[in-house]
Amino acid sequence: MARLGMVIDLRRCIGCNACTIACKQEHGTPEDIHFARVVTREVGTYPATRRTFLPVLCNHCADAPCVEVCPSGASYIRLDGIVLVDREKCIGCRACAVACPYMNRHFLERGLLRHGYSGDGLSVLEAVKFAEFEEGTMIKCTLCAHRVDQGLEPACVVTCPTECRFFGDLEPEAGRLQSLIREHGGKPLLPECNTQPSIYYLDGEPRQA
Amino acid sequence: MSASEQLPYVIAPHRFAVGFTRQTWWNWRIGAAFFFGEIGAGLFLVSLLTGQALGMAVGYLIVVVGKNTAHLLYLGRPSRFWRAALRPDRSWIARGIWATGLFAISGFALLLPHFVGVELPIAGWGQSLALAVAAASALFIMFYDGLVMKASPAIPFWNSALLPVLCLTYATLGGATLSLMLTTLQGGMPLPALARLEHWLLVANAWLLAIYILRMSRLEPAARQTVHLLLRGRYRRAFLGLVLLVGMVATLLLSRAQGHVAATALAVVIAACELVGDFTLLMVLLKSGLYSPQMAAKSG
Numbered sequence: 001m002a003r004l005g006m007v008i009d010l011r012r013c014i015g016c017n018a019c020t021i022a023c024k025q026e027h028g029t030p031e032d033i034h035f036a037r038v039v040t041r042e043v044g045t046y047p048a049t050r051r052t053f054l055p056v057l058c059n060h061c062a063d064a065p066c067v068e069v070c071p072s073g074a075s076y077i078r079l080d081g082i083v084l085v086d087r088e089k090c091i092g093c094r095a096c097a098v099a100c101p102y103m104n105r106h107f108l109e110r111g112l113l114r115h116g117y118s119g120d121g122l123s124v125l126e127a128v129k130f131a132e133f134e135e136g137t138m139i140k141c142t143l144c145a146h147r148v149d150q151g152l153e154p155a156c157v158v159t160c161p162t163e164c165r166f167f168g169d170l171e172p173e174a175g176r177l178q179s180l181i182r183e184h185g186g187k188p189l190l191p192e193c194n195t196q197p198s199i200y201y202l203d204g205e206p207r208q209a
Numbered sequence: 210m211s212a213s214e215q216l217p218y219v220i221a222p223h224r225f226a227v228g229f230t231r232q233t234w235w236n237w238r239i240g241a242a243f244f245f246g247e248i249g250a251g252l253f254l255v256s257l258l259t260g261q262a263l264g265m266a267v268g269y270l271i272v273v274v275g276k277n278t279a280h281l282l283y284l285g286r287p288s289r290f291w292r293a294a295l296r297p298d299r300s301w302i303a304r305g306i307w308a309t310g311l312f313a314i315s316g317f318a319l320l321l322p323h324f325v326g327v328e329l330p331i332a333g334w335g336q337s338l339a340l341a342v343a344a345a346s347a348l349f350i351m352f353y354d355g356l357v358m359k360a361s362p363a364i365p366f367w368n369s370a371l372l373p374v375l376c377l378t379y380a381t382l383g384g385a386t387l388s389l390m391l392t393t394l395q396g397g398m399p400l401p402a403l404a405r406l407e408h409w410l411l412v413a414n415a416w417l418l419a420i421y422i423l424r425m426s427r428l429e430p431a432a433r434q435t436v437h438l439l440l441r442g443r444y445r446r447a448f449l450g451l452v453l454l455v456g457m458v459a460t461l462l463l464s465r466a467q468g469h470v471a472a473t474a475l476a477v478v479i480a481a482c483e484l485v486g487d488f489t490l491l492m493v494l495l496k497s498g499l500y501s502p503q504m505a506a507k508s509g
Contacts, residue, residue: 034224041227041504054227054504065362071302072292091292092285094234095302101363103230103500107285136285189503192429193362 003062003081004143005170005198006157007180008055012164015040015053022159023057026144028129031117033106035141036156055165057156058083058104058141059189059197066096066105066140074138081170081198082143090137097138101193108135170198220434221502229434232364232498238283240492243354245275246309247376247491248484250350251384253316256391257344259400262323264388269316272350277309301360305353312346315339351380354491364498366425366435375417379487382410386460386483393476404464411461418452418490431501438497448493456486 015038023029023036039054060083067075067083074089075096085096097105113135116126133139144154152158157165168177177200180186186200221228249271256264281287294306318339355373362368385407389399422439425432439448460482463475 037225039225039227039503056503065360069300069302069360071294071296071300071306072289073296074292089289089292090286091289093283093293093302094285095300095357095361097234098232098498099361099363101500102503103224103363107234110285134286138285190501195362 001079001171002169003171003198004148005060005081005168005177005200006057006143006154007166007177007186007200007202009164009166009180009184010052010054010201010203012162013038013053013055014162015051016161018159018161019055019057019156019165022155023141025125026147026155027142028125028132029106029139030108030112030126030130030133033108033139035104035106035139054201055156056102056104056189057199058143059102059195059199060141060143062196062198063194065099065101065193065195069095069099071095078145080148082145082148083140084142084145085138085140087134087137087139090134092136092138094138101190101195102197104141106139108133108137108139110135220499227502227504229431229502230500232495232500235495235498236283237492238279240488240495242276242279242283243376243491244488245271245279246350246353247380248383248387248487249273249276250312250347251380251382252387253312253384254344254347254351255381255384255388255403257340257347259388259403261388261391262320263395264391265316266320266324267387267391268347268384269312269320272309272347273313273316276350301353301356305350305357308346308349308353311342312350315342315346319343348377352377358494358498363500365429365432365501367494367498369421369424371417371421371424375414375421378410378414378417379490382407382414383483383487385410386464386480389464390476390480393473399476407464408461411457411464415453415457429501431499435497435499438499439493444493444497447489451489452486452493455482456489460486 017038019036020034020038024034027035029035036055036057039056041052041054042049043052044050060081062077062081064075064077064083067077071093072089072091074086074091075083076086077083092107094107097107113130113133116122122130144152147154153167157167166177166180169175170177172178180202181200184202186202188197188200219228221230224230249268251268252271253265253268256262256268281290284290294303294310297303297307319336352373355376358367359369359372385403389403389407392399422436426436438444460479463479463482466475
């Protein structure tokens with residue numbers, strides 16, 4: 001069975017946040033909720049400073065703590081490895097958000113879906129997208145499962161201007177993602193949490209054969 | 210990619226910045242639910258062991274009404290609360306729901322004959338079974354919150370096997386203190402054995418808390434940062450003042466006089482001090498929980 005995942009080449013990321021915006025547009029998430037975001041870090045000492053970027057999203061862990069702690073079974077892992085939330089089953093206990101080391105769970109507070117970004121009612125896009133959400137429940141990155149099911153790549157992948165994101169199946173050893181991870185020393189975030197993430201990052205020099 | 214050992218003590222101001230991130234999901238309602246669960250189940254169990262029906266009833270009500278109401282007020286979709294019981298095979302919250310349900314049923318069966326005079330048709334082995342289930346479920350509820358918090362690998366300060374033990378001893382202490390207060394309010398003399406138990410539990414809690422803090426101060430950066438918040442940072446006053454000074458030192462000093470006099474006001478003050486310390490500890494544990502940074506905050 002496939003295990004969908006992503007490899008992100010940090011050497012190519014320019015911190016433009018196009019992925020953040022594409023994700024918001026695709027999912028129409030309410031104010032202050034970002035399934036994809038770019039964490040920024042400043043390094044060095046003035047005047048020799050620079051900024052580095054870390055695009056983050058749900059890691060769709062194979063051993064997902066959010067799924068483990070969910071008491072209602074609302075959080076589950078699809079056969080292709082995508083971690084999803086069934087909004088009909090979610091009780092809004094937020095245990096999954098507490099358990100996620102990557103802080104990629106979001107809670108829809110009461111009243112959040114009643115006003116849009118403008119504060120003057122919902123726009124046409126918001127009216128359509130907000131209908132997919134339910135206040136008092138958790139939402140999260142779906143790895144654009146609705147697009148994947150149609151054979152498309154996630155919105156953050158197709159929109160990246162530097163093409164730093166590679167999406168595909170992590171399972172085949174000879175596949176493109178495994179080759180990138182192997183050849184460029186790909187690493188997941190917070191490996192000490194033992195969650196077996198499906199998102200890998202390349203930040204080093206290519207490994208010598 | 211893991212947090213480096215030289216991380217400065219920085220809390221990220223927002224989710225686009227690097228640094229430790231505060232846990233803000235579980236708030237005072239969860240703190241209240243944990244608190245009611247601890248002291249209610251503790252009071253029920255201590256009263257069961259000392260044969261005090263009033264204490265059992267008060268403890269039962271604190272758990273069934275107080276804890277459950279606080280949980281329901283917290284849930285995003287309270288009408289679906291029953292769904293929380295569906296995955297006892299993997300979730301400590303689901304196990305807690307089952308324990309609370311069993312406690313409510315077995316405690317009711319035990320208490321009804323005492324207060325209403327109605328004998329349920331479960332005499333003999335049925336009564337013994339209700340007693341065993343009530344005691345076991347009360348014991349579970351006493352350290353349930355520690356298990357729920359420990360189950361989160363994301364917050365290193367909570368991820369310790371010592372946390373459920375600490376919750377258990379705090380629950381027993383809360384139960385003993387409330388039981389002593391109820392005895393005094395009823396005009397009786399406090400049980401010397403219970404008063405001694407209270408002293409020893411205060412000392413034991415102080416040791417456990419010291420070991421916990423010491424252990425965490427030597428672990429990974431997020432746990433060390435929480436220790437910093439508790440001892441020198443944002444929660445210094447609450448932790449040192451209310452948890453240690455009021456909840457432990459004042460309770461211990463005042464309770465030394467309680468074994469000798471049956472002063473109602475003194476018993477109430479002692480219970481108030483202990484409960485303030487207990488609730489504040491749960492709140493600072495929740496509020497000072499930190500997530501590790503996803504990349505080092507400082508490097509060349």
